[in-house]
Amino acid sequence: MSIENSSRREFIKTSLFFGASALVPVGLALTNIVQGKNSDDRRIIVIGAGLAGLACSYDLYKAGYNVILLEARSRPGGRVRTYRDPFADGLYAEMGAEYVDSEDHYVKKYAKEFGLSILKAKLYDGVYVRGKKFRMKDLQSLRHQLPYADVEGSNLFGQEKKYINHYVERIQTWFKQNSISSFSLHDSGGQKKSKNSININNLPQDILDLDNLSVADLLRKEGAHKDIIELYTFTNATESTGRPETLSAFSMVLGHFMADSFNEETDEGRIQGGNDQLPKAFAKSLSNTIFYRRPVKKIEYNNDGVEVSFLEDGKLTSLKGDKCVITMPVSLLRRTKINPAFTADKMHCIRKQSYGHVMKIAMQCKHRFWDESASIGQRVFTDTPLRRVYHHSIDQPGPRGILLSFTSGSDAEKLGRMSEARRMEVAQSTCRKIWLDTPQYWEGGISKYWNEDPWIRASYSVVGVGQKDFREILARKEGLCHFAGEHTSIYRSSMNGAIESGLRASREIQIDN
Numbered sequence: 396m397s398i399e400n401s402s403r404r405e406f407i408k409t410s411l412f413f414g415a416s417a418l419v420p421v422g423l424a425l426t427n428i429v430q431g432k433n434s435d436d437r438r439i440i441v442i443g444a445g446l447a448g449l450a451c452s453y454d455l456y457k458a459g460y461n462v463i464l465l466e467a468r469s470r471p472g473g474r475v476r477t478y479r480d481p482f483a484d485g486l487y488a489e490m491g492a493e494y495v496d497s498e499d500h501y502v503k504k505y506a507k508e509f510g511l512s513i514l515k516a517k518l519y520d521g522v523y524v525r526g527k528k529f530r531m532k533d534l535q536s537l538r539h540q541l542p543y544a545d546v547e548g549s550n551l552f553g554q555e556k557k558y559i560n561h562y563v564e565r566i567q568t569w570f571k572q573n574s575i576s577s578f579s580l581h582d583s584g585g586q587k588k589s590k591n592s593i594n595i596n597n598l599p600q601d602i603l604d605l606d607n608l609s610v611a612d613l614l615r616k617e618g619a620h621k622d623i624i625e626l627y628t629f630t631n632a633t634e635s636t637g638r639p640e641t642l643s644a645f646s647m648v649l650g651h652f653m654a655d656s657f658n659e660e661t662d663e664g665r666i667q668g669g670n671d672q673l674p675k676a677f678a679k680s681l682s683n684t685i686f687y688r689r690p691v692k693k694i695e696y697n698n699d700g701v702e703v704s705f706l707e708d709g710k711l712t713s714l715k716g717d718k719c720v721i722t723m724p725v726s727l728l729r730r731t732k733i734n735p736a737f738t739a740d741k742m743h744c745i746r747k748q749s750y751g752h753v754m755k756i757a758m759q760c761k762h763r764f765w766d767e768s769a770s771i772g773q774r775v776f777t778d779t780p781l782r783r784v785y786h787h788s789i790d791q792p793g794p795r796g797i798l799l800s801f802t803s804g805s806d807a808e809k810l811g812r813m814s815e816a817r818r819m820e821v822a823q824s825t826c827r828k829i830w831l832d833t834p835q836y837w838e839g840g841i842s843k844y845w846n847e848d849p850w851i852r853a854s855y856s857v858v859g860v861g862q863k864d865f866r867e868i869l870a871r872k873e874g875l876c877h878f879a880g881e882h883t884s885i886y887r888s889s890m891n892g893a894i895e896s897g898l899r900a901s902r903e904i905q906i907d908n
């Protein structure tokens with residue numbers, strides 16, 4: 396069935412049908428399967444089967460723990476979501492996490508362990524901003540310049556750096572004075588703790604004070620033209636799905652210091668054949684320990700253990716454990732009953748942690764018109780509502796192909812308020828501006844707006860103004876409750892970070908026992 400010929404309702408029905416075919420009736424109650432509500436002293440209840448919960452469970456399981464993994468959905472992977480069924484010819488699209496960077500050692504380690512290979516992604520070929528098309532190579536050779544005031548040199552990314560460089564240099568000087576040769580926050584997911592781990596709160600006070608300013612405020616204060624802030628909104632769109640008016644300036648400066656800011660040369664890849672294979676491989680290894688469609692509603696704990704209450708077939712039931720690991724996003728944890736409440740600073744971070752907005756749209760086209768010689772290219776950076784648009788099906792033979800868009804921040808919010816049909820109209824008309832032939836080959840599309848997904852209701856965590864300490868507080872264990880999830884990792888907002896956090900929580904438990 397071509398997407399074009401099916402109505403949105405049919406489309407959803409089809410997707411639901413395929414989703415539902417994976418379901419089995421709940422059948423035996425979990426409490427019967429795991430032999431009793433009461434815990435043995437190695438029973439660990441893990442909440443959430445995203446990469447954080449899966450990695451944590453896998454590590455604990457291998458260490459001989461009795462793991463019970465509760466997941467609200469009927470599939471593993473959380474924000475790693477590959478759509479396959481809506482498309483023809485074996486095409487698929489990553490509607491959630493997509494790129495694996497060259498530094499993502501945890502993703503690479505487990506991909507290797509499960510026999511998955513990483514496909515190298517394409518770099519940007521073109522830019523479409525302020526209604527004008529540019530080939531990347533013409534910008535790089537300075538044949539053309541971006542139509543933004545005060546842009547210098549040939550770079551698209553990092554134009555804000557000149558305004559904050561003196562802060563970056565202050566951090567570098569501080570590092571030299573303190574004889575710290577390289578920078579590492581506390582990566583404790585691995586076996587070894589980094590020698591150079593530092594506490595960010597030891598940085599000079601004027602640097603720490605930047606946390607009270609937004610990115611937009613700092614850039615304005617340092618004399619940046621509004622065009623530089625506007626450009627930053629789009630260049631930063633995948634790294635952080637928030638708006639410059641709400642993001643912490645401290646976090647941006649630290650990002651530049653760590654030199655890990657995204658740029659047009661960033662070496663990226665994705666798992667060949669679909670990222671969903673990674674969570675599925677974890678889940679298969681854990682098979683009997685995962686219980687799907689069990690949304691957790693309440694977490695109680697005391698000095699002797701934890702009791703987790705969840706819905707099972709519509710009925711509230713509970714299980715006791717020695718400890719629990721909470722990996723669900725904070726956007727959901729703030730809706731969960733906690734008894735007794737965690738410490739005041741933890742509860743504050745749970746209530747206030749900032750997230751952005753994100754939507755992806757996958758568009759099936761019957762011909763790969765983006766490869767024609769007059770085309771601007773197949774991976775295009777834009778300031779349109781679609782923001783980034785690119786050929787996704789690079790590992791699939793044609794003639795059909797999928798264009799994928801990544802929209803974040805206020806543009807995602809705007810698209811999110813539209814009906815699915817309207818989103819598709821915007822997607823098609825926007826692509827037409829980039830590639831004139833789009834309507835001729837368009838077969839249909841589908842969107843995924845994560846802020847309307849009931850089990851995340853957000854994108855991924857961002858460091859909001861005043862939130863520089865949130866990550867550490869959110870990661871800190873409280874009594875017998877441990878915490879993981881991308882929002883607790885130094886590699887936040889990534890698959891790598893989710894895995895690192897799960898391994899860190901597993902290690903905490905193993906050290907305690």
Ligand SMILES: Cc1cc2nc3c(=O)[nH]c(=O)nc-3n(C[C@H](O)[C@H](O)[C@H](O)COP(=O)(O)OP(=O)(O)OC[C@H]3O[C@@H](n4cnc5c(N)ncnc54)[C@H](O)[C@@H]3O)c2cc1C
Binds near residue numbers: 448467727755881
């Ligand atoms: C559009 C998009 C693009 C992205 N792009 C990239 C990228 O290119 N590269 C990259 O590395 N990362 C990317 N990410 C980020 C990455 O997906 C996440 O950082 C990572 O997958 C988070 O894993 P997690 O386990 O922390 O959370 P999740 O994956 O959200 O897992 C949490 C799990 O908890 C479950 N849950 C929630 N509430 C309950 C409850 N009450 N009871 C039981 N279970 C519950 C959820 O269903 C979910 O399965 C992207 C994310 C999005 C949304």
